[in-house]
Amino acid sequence: MMKWNLYSRGDKVFAIIVSVLIGMFTAATLYPFIYIAAVSFSSGFAAQAGKVVLTPIDATLEAYGYIIGDPKFWTSYLNTFIYTIGGTIMSLAFIIPGAYALSRPQLKGRRFFNLFIAFTMWFNAGLIPFFLNMRDLNLLDSMFGIILAFAVNAFNIILLRNFFEAIPQSFEEAARMDGANDFQVLWKVFIPLSKPAIATITLFCIVSRWNGFFWAMVLLQSEDKIPLQVFLRHTIATLSDDDEFAIVQTAAGFSAETVTAAIIVCSIIPVLIVYPFIQKYFEKGILLGGVKE
Amino acid sequence: MVDENANVSGVSPEEAIIQAKEAKRLAKDGSFVRLIDHFNREWQIYVMLMPAVIWFIVFLYKPMYGLQIAFKDYSIFRGVANSPWVGWEHFQTLFENDSFIRAVKNTITISFYNLIFGFPAPIILALMFNEILHASYKRTAQTIVYLPHFISSVIIAGIVITAFSPTVGVINTVLGWLGMESVYFLTQPEWFRPIFVGTGIWQEAGFGSIVFLAAIAGVNPSLYESAVVDGANRWQMMWKITIPSILPTILIMLIIRIGNVMEVSFELVILLYQPATYETADVVNTWVYRQGLQSGQYDLAAAAGLFNAVVAFVLVMTANTLSRRFSRTSLW
Numbered sequence: 001m002m003k004w005n006l007y008s009r010g011d012k013v014f015a016i017i018v019s020v021l022i023g024m025f026t027a028a029t030l031y032p033f034i035y036i037a038a039v040s041f042s043s044g045f046a047a048q049a050g051k052v053v054l055t056p057i058d059a060t061l062e063a064y065g066y067i068i069g070d071p072k073f074w075t076s077y078l079n080t081f082i083y084t085i086g087g088t089i090m091s092l093a094f095i096i097p098g099a100y101a102l103s104r105p106q107l108k109g110r111r112f113f114n115l116f117i118a119f120t121m122w123f124n125a126g127l128i129p130f131f132l133n134m135r136d137l138n139l140l141d142s143m144f145g146i147i148l149a150f151a152v153n154a155f156n157i158i159l160l161r162n163f164f165e166a167i168p169q170s171f172e173e174a175a176r177m178d179g180a181n182d183f184q185v186l187w188k189v190f191i192p193l194s195k196p197a198i199a200t201i202t203l204f205c206i207v208s209r210w211n212g213f214f215w216a217m218v219l220l221q222s223e224d225k226i227p228l229q230v231f232l233r234h235t236i237a238t239l240s241d242d243d244e245f246a247i248v249q250t251a252a253g254f255s256a257e258t259v260t261a262a263i264i265v266c267s268i269i270p271v272l273i274v275y276p277f278i279q280k281y282f283e284k285g286i287l288l289g290g291v292k293e
Numbered sequence: 294m295v296d297e298n299a300n301v302s303g304v305s306p307e308e309a310i311i312q313a314k315e316a317k318r319l320a321k322d323g324s325f326v327r328l329i330d331h332f333n334r335e336w337q338i339y340v341m342l343m344p345a346v347i348w349f350i351v352f353l354y355k356p357m358y359g360l361q362i363a364f365k366d367y368s369i370f371r372g373v374a375n376s377p378w379v380g381w382e383h384f385q386t387l388f389e390n391d392s393f394i395r396a397v398k399n400t401i402t403i404s405f406y407n408l409i410f411g412f413p414a415p416i417i418l419a420l421m422f423n424e425i426l427h428a429s430y431k432r433t434a435q436t437i438v439y440l441p442h443f444i445s446s447v448i449i450a451g452i453v454i455t456a457f458s459p460t461v462g463v464i465n466t467v468l469g470w471l472g473m474e475s476v477y478f479l480t481q482p483e484w485f486r487p488i489f490v491g492t493g494i495w496q497e498a499g500f501g502s503i504v505f506l507a508a509i510a511g512v513n514p515s516l517y518e519s520a521v522v523d524g525a526n527r528w529q530m531m532w533k534i535t536i537p538s539i540l541p542t543i544l545i546m547l548i549i550r551i552g553n554v555m556e557v558s559f560e561l562v563i564l565l566y567q568p569a570t571y572e573t574a575d576v577v578n579t580w581v582y583r584q585g586l587q588s589g590q591y592d593l594a595a596a597a598g599l600f601n602a603v604v605a606f607v608l609v610m611t612a613n614t615l616s617r618r619f620s621r622t623s624l625w
Contacts, residue, residue, distance in 0.1 A: 004426055011527045018424040025418065026434045029441060029499065032452045035463055039455060050466040098345030101338040108331065113342065117349060122552065123606050125356035126598030127578065128585040132373070133356045152348050182337035211445030214560045218586055229447040233564065236451050257461045264451050271443050279436060282503075 033268070040064070040262040044255030062253035063262040073263070075224055076231035080210060080267075083146060083227050087209040088202060090151045095201060099157050100186045103164035114161075121154045134219060141221045150208070150215065156201050163197035164190055199281035210271065232263050363596035376592075383596035392571075393597060396580040399573060400601075404554040406490045412550055414494050415501030416543060420531060422502065423509050438499025450564035453492055454479065479565065482573040489565065489574070493558065501546075508542035509535060544616050548623070552609030555601045577601045 007015065034054065039047050040063055041056035051057045067073050101107055102114060124130075139145025167190060175189050191198065213229040220226050226234075239256035254262075332339070358373070363383055365376040387393045418438070425431040441449070456462050457478040465475040478484045516534050525533065559578035566574035577597060585594025617623035 008526060014527050015424055015426065018421045019427070019430070022418075022421050022425060022434050025498075026437050029438050029495065032456065032495075035456060036452050039461070047461045050461055050463075050469070052461070053463050053466060094345050094348055097341035101342035101345075104335075104338050106331075106335055107338055107342070113346065116346070120349065120353045122609055123357075123602055124353060125360050126595065126602055127581050128591050128595040128598055129356035129359035129362070130352075131586060132359050132362070132591065133352070137351070149352055152345060152352075157345065182335075182341065186341070207443050211443075211447075213445060213447050214563070229445050232451065233447050236447075236454065255461075257455055257458070260451055261455060264448050267448060268444060275440065275443060276436075279439070 036261045036264050040258055040265045042258060043253045044258050045253070047257045047261075048255050058253075060253045063258035064266075066254055066259055067262050067266065072223065072231060073228075073266075076226050076228045077266075079143070079225060080228040082143065083212065083216075084206055084209040086147045087150065087212075088205040090147050091156070091205040092198075092202065094152045095156050095160060096191065096198070097186065098152070099160035099164055100182070100190060102157065102161045104182075114158075117154045117157055119154075131218065140219055141225065142219075143225050146212070146216060146219060150212065156204060160194070160197050160201055163194050167193055196281045199278055203278040203282055206274065207271075228263075228267050232260075232267060235263055236260050360595060360599055362592045363599045365592060367592035367595075369591075379592075383593050384600070386593060387597055387600065392575070393577075393580060395572065396575045396577045400555055400557055400576040400578075402573075403486060403489065403557050403576060406486055407493060407557070408550060408554075410490055411494050411497070412547065414498035416505050416539075418498055419502040419505035419509060420535065422506060423535065424527060424531070435499070439503070440499070441496040442500035444496070446558070446560040446564055449492060449496060450561060453488065453565060457488065480567065480569045482570045485566065485570045485574040489561065492561065492565075504546060505539055505542060508539040512538040541620070544620055545623075548609065548612045548616055551612040552605060554608055555605040 004012075004015075035052070038054060038056045039052050041059050041061070042052045043058035043060050043062070046052060046057035102110065102117075104110075107113070125133075134140060134145060134149060137145070139149060171189050171193065172185055175185050180188065211229060212227065213233065216227050217230050217233065220230070239259060362373055362376065364378055364380060365373075366379045367373070367376045422431060422435065425434075457464050459465055459475050459477040464478070468475060476484070478488060512535060516538070517530060520530050520534055555577060557576045557578070559576055559582070562574055562576055562579050563582065566579065578601065581594045581597050581601070584590045584597065613623050
């Protein structure tokens with residue numbers, strides 16, 4: 001790229017306009033988060049009067065106090081951690097060895113297995129057969145069922161396989177000379193060399209687990225097994241129609257909206273904490289693996 | 294001559310045939326032995342592959358076997374295999390059902406809006422990011438615009454519901470400042486699509502720009518250098534060099550997008566729509582969800598799902614073939 005002082009006047013104007021447009025889009029991206037945080041810290045009365053625009057009005061922690069006192073919130077929060085950690089480990093346990101095997105030229109039926117996996121990206125049986133299959137497997141209302149049934153997807157395996165295929169053979173040959181078998185080659189050579197790709201896939205798994213909602217809503221019946229997203233959905237849907245809650249909230253300084261906003265803030269915070277650590281990896285990971293296929 | 298030869302080898306023609314067969318059998322055994330040998334040496338990669346293959350069979354291919362209920366009068370008690378066949382009956386029912394036809398139309402309309410407004414957004418964003426010289430400004434902006442991709446649809450819906458609410462919502466507050474009537478947006482059918490498509494752009498445009506930024510990073514720098522020598526300005530470079538160079542990536546992303554036409558992000562639809570807005574918001578997958586999982590009409594809903602999947606499959610195949618023919622870019 002050229003230096004700024006080499007720019008013509010027209011180019012400078014162009015660059016400034018672009019910078020302003022990017023700034024506006026960035027601000028528009030950020031604003032809903034600021035708004036929801038402002039609602040969560042406002043008093044229920046101020047929120048319902050439609051006063052909150054940018055900063056909290058009549059700042060209070062009442063909404064957070066209400067959530068913290070709700071044991072269902074804590075149960076679902078804990079469940080989300082279980083689904084995220086357990087699910088991510090489960091995913092990696094399937095994806096990493098599978099991608100390694102598919103990247104080996106000596107694998108017989110390699111073309112078949114690749115097609116077998118890639119086909120599911122273009123065609124799947126759909127909601128109903130998937131649901132009936134889960135029922136037949138006795139995995140309804142099962143935490144383990146959720147962790148297992150969403151462990152693998154074709155895209156992640158292909159992304160990692162492409163990455164493994166790009167690793168120069170000399171690395172593997174050196175390990176083979178030292179008498180390493182496939183498990184050792186994978187563990188000691190391929191995994192350490194593939195940190196960006198594995199970090200990318202790990203991020204994708206963590207995010208999809210943390211955000212997983214639809215199937216958790218459909219497959220889980222017990223209240224003590226639901227993740228945070230289902231609890232949040234339940235809260236948004238019922239709180240405003242709940243008469244008992246309406247009586248409580250008049251006495252205290254919160255409303256259905258401020259409580260909803262506070263739960264939203266609580267469930268975004270872990271994402272914000274993890275996000276910067278993995279952000280640097282995923283651009284590289286997507287660049288190296290995703291587009292090639 | 295013939296007799297002498299026969300004497301030398303000492304076999305009759307019949308025996309020769311038997312010998313040839315024996316040799317063939319041995320050769321076959323040889324390849325079988327080689328296969329055994331191969332597995333003895335390379336068993337580890339098969340052990341590594343098996344869990345993933347079994348997972349795909351159990352969770353993705355076995356449901357494809359269950360798809361046959363789309364052609365059956367499915368009863369839970371009889372199971373998939375023993376329910377009686379009914380042929381195309383469910384498909385006939387579907388195409389006589391107004392709400393299903395409406396869902397198909399809505400799916401296509403929403404996808405079309407997503408394509409027109411949503412598809413160019415990350416490309417434009419990537420092109421703009423490419424014009425920004427100030428490195429830390431660029432990094433900060435990128436970090437922020439990627440973020441909504443990592444937020445769950447439940448939270449997105451929660452924010453949208455709060456922001457558009459007639460009493461607490463900031464949108465109506467601002468409309469009030471401008472002296473306008475407050476609108477209960479989420480109960481108005483005509484507002485569903487703009488809100489849905491806009492939310493999608495807000496959520497995915499930033500993250501979607503990564504792929505195009507990667508493509509831009511791969512453009513040969515000497516092209517720009519010679520353009521500078523020719524006195525081209527930034528705008529001309531963008532149109533004459535950057536955009537043509539990333540066209541293959543744009544096409545690939547377009548093919549993927551077309552393949553997903555029938556897969557409108559229905560999680561967000563489920564979270565945002567309500568009976569009042571079904572007329573513009575109900576898509577095939579939400580229809581399948583209500584008919585199948587909520588009303589228990591599994592066979593009819595499976596037929597609708599199959600219709601959806603087949604249309605999507607045909608679309609992606611067609612898009613890929615056309616792209617390969619006209620631009621030599623294709624997914625496979």
